[in-house]
Amino acid sequence: MALDTKKCVGCSDCVVACQTENNVPIGYCRDWIVEVTDGTYPRLELELRSERCNHCDNSPCVRCCPTGASHYEKGGIVTVARSKCIGCGACIASCPYDARYSHPDGYVDKCTFCIHRIQKGLKPACAAVCPTSCIYFGDLDDPNSEVSRILKQRKHKTLIPEAGTKPQVYYLV
Amino acid sequence: MREEIITSGRLNPHIDPHLEIWHWQIPLYLFLGGLAAGILFFAALYTIMGKEDKYPGAVRRAPVIVPFLLILGLFALFLDLKHKLFFWQLYTTIKFQSPMSWGAWALMAITPLSIVWVAMHIREFFPRWDWKYGLLKDLESEAVKYKVHIAWVIIVLSVILGIYTGILLSAFNARPLWNTSILGPLFLTSGLSAGAATIILFSQSKKERELFIKIDLLLIVIELFLIVHLFMGFLASTSVQIDAANLFLGGPYTAPFWIFVVLLGMFVPAGLKIMELRHMKVPVIIPVVLVLFGGIMFRFIIVFAGQMSRWLY
Numbered sequence: 452m453a454l455d456t457k458k459c460v461g462c463s464d465c466v467v468a469c470q471t472e473n474n475v476p477i478g479y480c481r482d483w484i485v486e487v488t489d490g491t492y493p494r495l496e497l498e499l500r501s502e503r504c505n506h507c508d509n510s511p512c513v514r515c516c517p518t519g520a521s522h523y524e525k526g527g528i529v530t531v532a533r534s535k536c537i538g539c540g541a542c543i544a545s546c547p548y549d550a551r552y553s554h555p556d557g558y559v560d561k562c563t564f565c566i567h568r569i570q571k572g573l574k575p576a577c578a579a580v581c582p583t584s585c586i587y588f589g590d591l592d593d594p595n596s597e598v599s600r601i602l603k604q605r606k607h608k609t610l611i612p613e614a615g616t617k618p619q620v621y622y623l624v
Numbered sequence: 625m626r627e628e629i630i631t632s633g634r635l636n637p638h639i640d641p642h643l644e645i646w647h648w649q650i651p652l653y654l655f656l657g658g659l660a661a662g663i664l665f666f667a668a669l670y671t672i673m674g675k676e677d678k679y680p681g682a683v684r685r686a687p688v689i690v691p692f693l694l695i696l697g698l699f700a701l702f703l704d705l706k707h708k709l710f711f712w713q714l715y716t717t718i719k720f721q722s723p724m725s726w727g728a729w730a731l732m733a734i735t736p737l738s739i740v741w742v743a744m745h746i747r748e749f750f751p752r753w754d755w756k757y758g759l760l761k762d763l764e765s766e767a768v769k770y771k772v773h774i775a776w777v778i779i780v781l782s783v784i785l786g787i788y789t790g791i792l793l794s795a796f797n798a799r800p801l802w803n804t805s806i807l808g809p810l811f812l813t814s815g816l817s818a819g820a821a822t823i824i825l826f827s828q829s830k831k832e833r834e835l836f837i838k839i840d841l842l843l844i845v846i847e848l849f850l851i852v853h854l855f856m857g858f859l860a861s862t863s864v865q866i867d868a869a870n871l872f873l874g875g876p877y878t879a880p881f882w883i884f885v886v887l888l889g890m891f892v893p894a895g896l897k898i899m900e901l902r903h904m905k906v907p908v909i910i911p912v913v914l915v916l917f918g919g920i921m922f923r924f925i926i927v928f929a930g931q932m933s934r935w936l937y
Binding site: 479543614 | 626627628629630631632633635636637638639640643645646704705707708710711713714716719721722723724725728795796797798799862931935937
């Protein structure tokens with residue numbers, strides 16, 4: 452996934468779409484908006500980011516899960532198998548992005564890139580609903596996918612790459 | 625003035641403003657597990673060395689509390705789980721990359737062995753104990769025959785259990801305070817120290833008490849040495865780890881850590897132990913209780929402070 456920080460207006464539509472699509476309990480969120488204001492008045496710079504699970508290539512959450520509930524799906528998406536999750540919280544503590552939370556029903560929950568939609572050929576809910584179309588989604592291994600093409604054209608970054616988790620959500624800057 | 629203001633729209637319960645996913649259950653369990661590992665280590669060690677009759681407090685008497693400690697610890701762990709009915713999933717998987725997985729398996733092995741150990745020495749407390757059923761009597765005589773073998777298994781498992789309580793935390797790269805490999809040996813030493821202190825309570829001979837006072841003194845010194853190294857490592861590391869160390873060097877955990885863990889849990893009992901060795905009158909229970917108190921506070925503080933330390937981005 453790639454997100455254009457220059458196009459994002461921070462409207463939180465992606466947050467609400469996700470909550471609706473995935474029945475996220477009230478008071479919780481799987482994606483969220485971060486505003487970073489930087490500089491000296493009156494020369495201020497604002498960066499808006501819609502953040503979520505980075506579906507890391509070297510996921511600490513998958514590594515530390517004692518039951519194998521947190522796992523990689525085919526294609527690299529990181530998901531939690533609810534019937535295997537014991538709610539020990541190890542994965543929550545292991546995530547440098549704090550992208551996971553304990554669902555009131557007991558299991559651990561987080562962004563799935565709307566895998567149920569992707570399997571039907573649809574975009575994730577956040578990408579589908581974004582009014583500025585700033586969220587690009589696709590297969591990073593396919594050089595012709597929308598997300599691979601935009602990453603070739605634009606400067607981009609990942610969040611705390613120094614944590615060593617190889618995050619797979621890119622921010623266009 | 626140049627400023628960077630970060631505003632996040634996320635407010636997930638137990639995650640924001642800082643992580644609070646592990647409460648009292650985990651540090652309590654880490655303490656009980658470490659203490660059990662410490663007691664079993666010395667029991668197995670002196671059995672293997674053939675000094676069972678010289679140090680009956682360590683080999684026969686103190687381990688009687690171990691099954692209770694382990695079961696209480698496991699119960700605390702169970703309470704911590706949020707998806708409790710699925711706990712058995714731990715035992716359908718072996719994942720070597722997950723410390724929690726092999727910790728769960730080590731506990732699965734050491735808990736029954738500790739019960740066997742207590743059963744073998746039950747006559748220490750109930751001299752006229754009778755197993756009533758032939759099968760149990762046979763099992764006991766078999767166990768006694770292989771006692772040294774069992775001790776070898778226990779000594780290995782107890783070291784694994786003791787180290788695991790620290791490795792469990794140090795495997796988390798996301799929490800800079802925990803992410804140091806020194807936590808494994810540090811928790812092991814602290815567990816052994818707590819174990820030695822408990823054995824002092826159970827031993828009836830002066831000679832045995834003196835030995836364990838010396839052992840505990842040595843372990844406290846090692847622990848202090850490891851704590852100094854812990855902070856040296858942090859302060860020479862990246863900014864997130866310097867921030868983590870600052871939780872204890874001026875931050876909110878400064879007073880509890882240095883007063884409860886280092887002063888009351890290490891320096892004071894070490895001083896009292898030296899007085900005891902110089903044949904001054906010190907009530908046996910005071911240094912023991914202080915060492916145990918220091919051990920439990922240490923785990924509570926590390927678990928809670930670790931959840932406050934994080935990467936900033």
